[in-house]
Amino acid sequence: MKRKLLALMIVPMLMLVCGFALTGCGGKNGTNGTNGTDGKSAYQIWLDNGNTGTENDFLNWLKGQNGTNGTNGTNGTNGTDLTAHTHTFGGWKVFIQPTEIQDGYEIRTCSLCGHLEIRVSATAGLTFNAISGGYEITGYTGTSANVIIPATYNGLPVTHIQTGAFQDNIIIKNVTIPNSVTDIGQSAFQDCTELKSVIIFANVASIRALTFSGCTNLESIVIPESVTTIGNWAFNDCTKLAAIFYGGTDWDLVSIGTNNAPLASVDKYCGDEWHFVNGVPTPK
Numbered sequence: 204m205k206r207k208l209l210a211l212m213i214v215p216m217l218m219l220v221c222g223f224a225l226t227g228c229g230g231k232n233g234t235n236g237t238n239g240t241d242g243k244s245a246y247q248i249w250l251d252n253g254n255t256g257t258e259n260d261f262l263n264w265l266k267g268q269n270g271t272n273g274t275n276g277t278n279g280t281n282g283t284d285l286t287a288h289t290h291t292f293g294g295w296k297v298f299i300q301p302t303e304i305q306d307g308y309e310i311r312t313c314s315l316c317g318h319l320e321i322r323v324s325a326t327a328g329l330t331f332n333a334i335s336g337g338y339e340i341t342g343y344t345g346t347s348a349n350v351i352i353p354a355t356y357n358g359l360p361v362t363h364i365q366t367g368a369f370q371d372n373i374i375i376k377n378v379t380i381p382n383s384v385t386d387i388g389q390s391a392f393q394d395c396t397e398l399k400s401v402i403i404f405a406n407v408a409s410i411r412a413l414t415f416s417g418c419t420n421l422e423s424i425v426i427p428e429s430v431t432t433i434g435n436w437a438f439n440d441c442t443k444l445a446a447i448f449y450g451g452t453d454w455d456l457v458s459i460g461t462n463n464a465p466l467a468s469v470d471k472y473c474g475d476e477w478h479f480v481n482g483v484p485t486p487k
C-alpha cells in the first residue's frame with residue numbers, strides 16, 4: 204500500500220517536472236513584416252474631401268476667417284487754411300547790407316505759411332561814418348534817383364544826415380528817411396534841383412536852415428509830427444511845392460522861420476487827412 208501511494212505521489216511530481224522539462228528553448232524571431240503604405244499628407248486628405256486648389260490654397264484654407272474691422276480712430280485736429288489767411292509777418296530783418304555798389308535788402312516771413320517778402324531797404328552808394336551810438340550819412344555816390352536811407356547799418360542805427368550830405372546832387376528824385384534819423388544837417392539837400400518828393404518818418408525835431416533851399420522841383424514832403432521848427436530858408440525857392448503831408452493834427456503848432464514863402468500857400472494835409480497808398484502819401 205505504501206508503495207502504491209508513493210507511486211501515486213511521484214507520478215504527478217514527475218509530470219510537473221517533465222512538463223517543464225519538455226518546453227523547448229526560445230524559437231527564432233520571425234522575419235520583419237512588410238512596410239505599410241505611406242500615410243496621406245494633410246493636403247491630400249483635404250483634396251480627398253472634395254476640395255480643390257493648390258497647397259497654398261490649402262494653407263490659406265487652414266487660416267482662421269478674417270476678424271471684424273476695428274473701430275475708427277478719433278478725428279485729427281483741423282489744419283490751417285492757408286488759402287484764406289492774412290499773413291502774419293515778423294519784423295523786417297536785414298538780409299543784405301548796403302554798400303557803395305549794392306542795395307541793401309530786408310526780408311520778413313509769415314509765421315503761418317512761410318511766405319517771404321523782400322524789399323529794398325537801402326540804396327547803394329550812400330556813404331556812412333561811425334558816430335557815437337550809430338552812423339551818420341555823409342554823402343551819396345550812387346546812380347539811383349530813388350534814395351532809401353537805411354534805419355540800421357552794421358547793426359547800429361543810422362541817426363544823422365551830415366550837413367550838406369546831398370547838396371548839389373542833381374540825380375536824386377525821391378528820398379526816404381527812416382525813423383531812426385533824429386537829425387538832418389543844415390543844407391543837407393540844398394540845390395538838389397531834381398528832387399521831387401521827400402518822406403521823413405518820425406523823430407526828426409527840426410528841419411534846419413537851408414535844408415531844401417533851391418530844390419526847384421520839390422513837389423511834396425512828408426513832415427512828421429516830431430518836427431516843431433522849420434529853419435530860415437529851409438524851403439526857399441521851392442516854387443513847385445504843392446503838398447505838405449504833416450503827421451500832426453495842427454500845422455500851426457510848427458514854428459516857421461523866415462524866407463519860407465512856399466510854405467504859406469502850399470496845400471497842407473494834417474493827421475488823418477492823408478495816408479500812404481502803395482508808399483505814396485495821398486490825400487483821403
Ligand SMILES: [Zn+2]
Nearest residue numbers: 290313315316
Ligand atoms: Zn501766410
